[in-house]
Amino acid sequence: MDFILKIWRQENNTAKGRFENYRLTNISSDSSFFEMLDILNQQLVDKFEVPVCFDHDCREGICGTCGLYINGRPHGPDDAITTCQLHMRKFKDGDTIVIEPWRARPFPVIKDLVVDRTSFDKIIEAGGFVSVNTGGVPDANAITIPKKNADIAMDAASCIGCGACVAACKNASAMLFVSAKVSQFAMLPQGKIEAKERVKNMVSKMDELGFGNCTNTGACEAECPKEISLSHIARMNREFYSAKVL
Numbered sequence: 001m002d003f004i005l006k007i008w009r010q011e012n013n014t015a016k017g018r019f020e021n022y023r024l025t026n027i028s029s030d031s032s033f034f035e036m037l038d039i040l041n042q043q044l045v046d047k048f049e050v051p052v053c054f055d056h057d058c059r060e061g062i063c064g065t066c067g068l069y070i071n072g073r074p075h076g077p078d079d080a081i082t083t084c085q086l087h088m089r090k091f092k093d094g095d096t097i098v099i100e101p102w103r104a105r106p107f108p109v110i111k112d113l114v115v116d117r118t119s120f121d122k123i124i125e126a127g128g129f130v131s132v133n134t135g136g137v138p139d140a141n142a143i144t145i146p147k148k149n150a151d152i153a154m155d156a157a158s159c160i161g162c163g164a165c166v167a168a169c170k171n172a173s174a175m176l177f178v179s180a181k182v183s184q185f186a187m188l189p190q191g192k193i194e195a196k197e198r199v200k201n202m203v204s205k206m207d208e209l210g211f212g213n214c215t216n217t218g219a220c221e222a223e224c225p226k227e228i229s230l231s232h233i234a235r236m237n238r239e240f241y242s243a244k245v246l
Contacts, residue, residue, distance in 0.1 A: 002093060061084060085225075104172035115163075124181060127198045130191055131193045154184075179235065
């Protein structure tokens with residue numbers, strides 16, 4: 001398969017960025033998107049040109065470090081995947097593929113396609129800790145939790161913090177990410193002790209860092225690689241209002 005890649009290049013966070021075009025030929029349809037970029041970078045290195053910087057680690061859809069805006073969609077033209085799980089068979093031979101970094105003020109560009117997502121870390125840090133008793137490991141059945149609550153908490157905890165929800169939202173809202181992190185503790189007894197301070201601090205930090213408000217369009221849920229539900233945003237709002245009033 002042959003492709004024309006239109007890639008955002010930016011030397012650093014203060015430099016003016018621009019799109020540059022690259023042509024690739026004989027790419028296997030079974031190649032992953034990052035394997036295709038590896039091939040491009042090898043060709044650039046062979047020509048003593050600067051390779052394209054992009055973020056990745058596990059390449060298994062687990063770590064959340066990968067994240068590219070591809071042809072107008074976070075993570076590209078497929079559902080419930082990260083960029084590293086996208087394969088070239090999702091494109092047509094001869095396609096022009098536009099590749100950009102996340103576009104959000106709280107995610108400043110570091111270089112090329114790499115953005116600084118430490119704002120998510122700051123929100124997690126603002127959430128504080130969960131009180132646990134020291135000593136031996138308690139029996140697994142010592143604290144009974146309804147299966148429904150446990151399932152909701154586990155679904156929320158599957159969020160990998162990739163930032164696709166922010167990239168998909170026209171307001172660059174981080175509410176799906178924050179609500180998932182709030183829900184994973186709010187549904188469990190271990191998270192109840194600091195629940196009020198946690199939700200107030202995390203929402204406050206989210207606003208402080210410049211993330212926008214929820215648009216209610218559902219774009220975040222549609223593009224989330226872990227299919228985190230919008231219902232978590234409703235739960236976070238209830239937790240927040242309860243913490244403010246009570």
